[in-house]
Amino acid sequence: MIRLFVPDPLDADALIRPTTEQAHYLIGVMRRGVGDEVLLFNGRDGEWRAALAAMSKRGCDLALREQTREQTPAPDLELIVALVKRARLETIVEKAAELGASRVRLVVTRFTGSDHTNVSRLQAIATEASEQTGRLDVPEVVAPVKLERLLGEWPDGRRLVFCDEAGDARPVIEALREPAPCAVMIGPEGGFAPDERERLRALPFVIPVSLGPRILRADTAAISALTLVQAAIGDWR
Amino acid sequence: MIRLFVPDPLDADALIRPTTEQAHYLIGVMRRGVGDEVLLFNGRDGEWRAALAAMSKRGCDLALREQTREQTPAPDLELIVALVKRARLETIVEKAAELGASRVRLVVTRFTGSDHTNVSRLQAIATEASEQTGRLDVPEVVAPVKLERLLGEWPDGRRLVFCDEAGDARPVIEALREPAPCAVMIGPEGGFAPDERERLRALPFVIPVSLGPRILRADTAAISALTLVQAAIGDWR
Numbered sequence: 001m002i003r004l005f006v007p008d009p010l011d012a013d014a015l016i017r018p019t020t021e022q023a024h025y026l027i028g029v030m031r032r033g034v035g036d037e038v039l040l041f042n043g044r045d046g047e048w049r050a051a052l053a054a055m056s057k058r059g060c061d062l063a064l065r066e067q068t069r070e071q072t073p074a075p076d077l078e079l080i081v082a083l084v085k086r087a088r089l090e091t092i093v094e095k096a097a098e099l100g101a102s103r104v105r106l107v108v109t110r111f112t113g114s115d116h117t118n119v120s121r122l123q124a125i126a127t128e129a130s131e132q133t134g135r136l137d138v139p140e141v142v143a144p145v146k147l148e149r150l151l152g153e154w155p156d157g158r159r160l161v162f163c164d165e166a167g168d169a170r171p172v173i174e175a176l177r178e179p180a181p182c183a184v185m186i187g188p189e190g191g192f193a194p195d196e197r198e199r200l201r202a203l204p205f206v207i208p209v210s211l212g213p214r215i216l217r218a219d220t221a222a223i224s225a226l227t228l229v230q231a232a233i234g235d236w237r
Numbered sequence: 238m239i240r241l242f243v244p245d246p247l248d249a250d251a252l253i254r255p256t257t258e259q260a261h262y263l264i265g266v267m268r269r270g271v272g273d274e275v276l277l278f279n280g281r282d283g284e285w286r287a288a289l290a291a292m293s294k295r296g297c298d299l300a301l302r303e304q305t306r307e308q309t310p311a312p313d314l315e316l317i318v319a320l321v322k323r324a325r326l327e328t329i330v331e332k333a334a335e336l337g338a339s340r341v342r343l344v345v346t347r348f349t350g351s352d353h354t355n356v357s358r359l360q361a362i363a364t365e366a367s368e369q370t371g372r373l374d375v376p377e378v379v380a381p382v383k384l385e386r387l388l389g390e391w392p393d394g395r396r397l398v399f400c401d402e403a404g405d406a407r408p409v410i411e412a413l414r415e416p417a418p419c420a421v422m423i424g425p426e427g428g429f430a431p432d433e434r435e436r437l438r439a440l441p442f443v444i445p446v447s448l449g450p451r452i453l454r455a456d457t458a459a460i461s462a463l464t465l466v467q468a469a470i471g472d473w474r
Binding site: 098133171173215217228236 | 332468469
């Protein structure tokens with residue numbers, strides 16, 4: 001069944017007006033008509049079954065029927081990723097949503113080729129992937145900041161899982177034992193600069209980890225690292 | 238440094254003639270000239286440093302200088318993947334090479350949309366990814382067979398890690414404890430048919446595993462499953 005993310009409160013008897021794009025997708029692309037059902041979620045009120053109640057040229061209305069799943073807490077797991085090339089970054093955001101990341105932060109490091117990207121497009125990709133993967137929330141995509149600022153404003157209590165290509169770090173499964181808020185960081189294709197790496201490894205909240213003996217592309221590294229954190233301390237246990 | 242896979246024996250003083258495509262890549266694309274160095278591997282004799290010794294319109298010669306790495310045994314880890322759409326299948330083969338799979342088998346199941354693919358193109362993708370990821374061998378891509386035949390000819394001693402979407406299977410990290418030859422199987426986008434799933438779960442060499450609570454696309458499932466097997470019993474420990 002089609003799943004749509006909506007910002008509105010979801011409650012019995014609510015009537016939801018999806019966006020123009022969502023209405024076009026439902027009616028124009030997927031050929032749904034009055035009475036057909038969809039699933040809705042908003043990140044707060046669980047998942048609800050709703051029926052197409054009215055259609056017009058300007059859009060459609062969805063009438064809520066019943067809650068199909070309760071909202072459950074999701075692991076507090078951020079992905080921090082350097083601004084790699086656009087196609088690869090889009091893949092990474094899509095996969096972060098599939099793998100249950102709660103937030104995607106973009107970071108600019110010394111060897112990052114660019115300092116900006118289309119955040120709203122990445123947010124739309126995260127939303128669509130969340131609709132398809134069955135989760136009850138959508139990871140927020142946060143605009144890029146420089147590595148130094150990110151580290152300077154690091155919040156208490158969050159661990160930074162640093163995927164260190166240099167090779168003497170521990171495997172994720174060994175390094176992470178107790179569930180806690182956590183962020184996984186993936187560098188740019190050229191890796192971190194030597195002083196960035198030294199700075200990272202000296203910080204008390206940083207846990208360096210290894211992703212095996214081969215060189216991974218950024219998208220593979222992001223997927224593998226999120227998978228291992230979910231398996232070690234997240235909701236894949 | 239550029240790494241190239243060649244079929245020839247690698248030994249001190251050997252002179253290697255790369256393929257026309259490799260010569261074009263070295264000279265035409267990467268602008269290498271006489272005396273410039275590359276790394277060569279063949280899956281048997283480790284990795285060797287070689288220098289461009291002669292160039293002509295028809296190609297070039299590479300003179301071996303010294304061995305840079307000895308051949309080391311790689312985990313016996315196959316990926317079995319249903320024939321999903323071409324772009325996704327190409328991604329999966331690329332990632333299987335990055336993640337250290339020793340072989341990629343293609344399988345046709347009930348809900349597989351197609352029964353053929355361009356195996357030599359997939360093999361070329363596996364070779365290129367192996368060159369870039371730093372491994373010392375190239376995973377073989379095996380032409381598609383039907384699921385029933387694959388299971389009927391299953392070799393003694395190999396476990397089949399079946400990524401079961403139905404959800405009551407154990408996490409990979411729990412299910413796999415002892416290193417052994419192993420194959421990871423990923424179904425088509427529509428999943429396995431109920432009777433295929435029953436047949437798989439009844440076989441003594443099959444280990445059903447779960448890949449978390451969300452629906453994963455085939456490429457994400459392949460990457461996550463290979464990552465977890467490498468972390469549990471492979472060379473990521």
